[in-house]
Amino acid sequence: RKEVEQDPGPFNVPEGATVAFNCTYSNSASQSFFWYRQDCRKEPKLLMSVYSSGNEDGRFTAQLNRASQYISLLIRDSKLSDSATYLCVVNPGSARQLTFGSGTQLTVLP
């Protein structure tokens, strides 16, 4: 079983749609959780951290469920510029490295 699992997609949605991505992680001792965004042939960039209380940044909302070991990302009012691969990322405990999911590809269509 992979440490971080994501639906690879692709998700093709029209502009203005709401889209949700899910992710599960296997290490219950994981301490930190993130969503990164990666454009085609570019480096990953931190989109937002994820907290148990849920957090929102504009059109983006992230949620963590520690009991279910489940992370989600909701994008409202999708823009063409949201087209990218979204990587679910976990810090598995005391280790300092990041564990990445394989990514979910999103294409927002005009």
Next chain:
Amino acid sequence: DAGVTQSPTHLIKTRGQQVTLRCSPISGHKSVSWYQQVLGQGPQFIFQYYEKEERGRGNFPDRFSARQFPNYSSELNVNALLLGDSALYLCASSLGAGEGGYGYTFGSGTRLTVV
């Protein structure tokens, strides 16, 4: 301010050869981490260095090695290249040893192709 710089941007090598990839962290950052990203997968952790000491090592063979210099720049070396080593190699810079993703900034990577 310059971000994380990696060189070269692209590289083509033959199986069995050796390669050295370079990374300069953001000025003032003392930690460098290396990740390998194979096409269609997320990045996988290779090494972390902080203050010139290895602080973490991922599940990679001994053909992979790295070091960090007094100016905090870093090199990743891969010996006896295999076709499966073809990937985007990413360097991440952070102020301290870091906790997870806080303050991690990635360079644009070196795309290595082994033929």
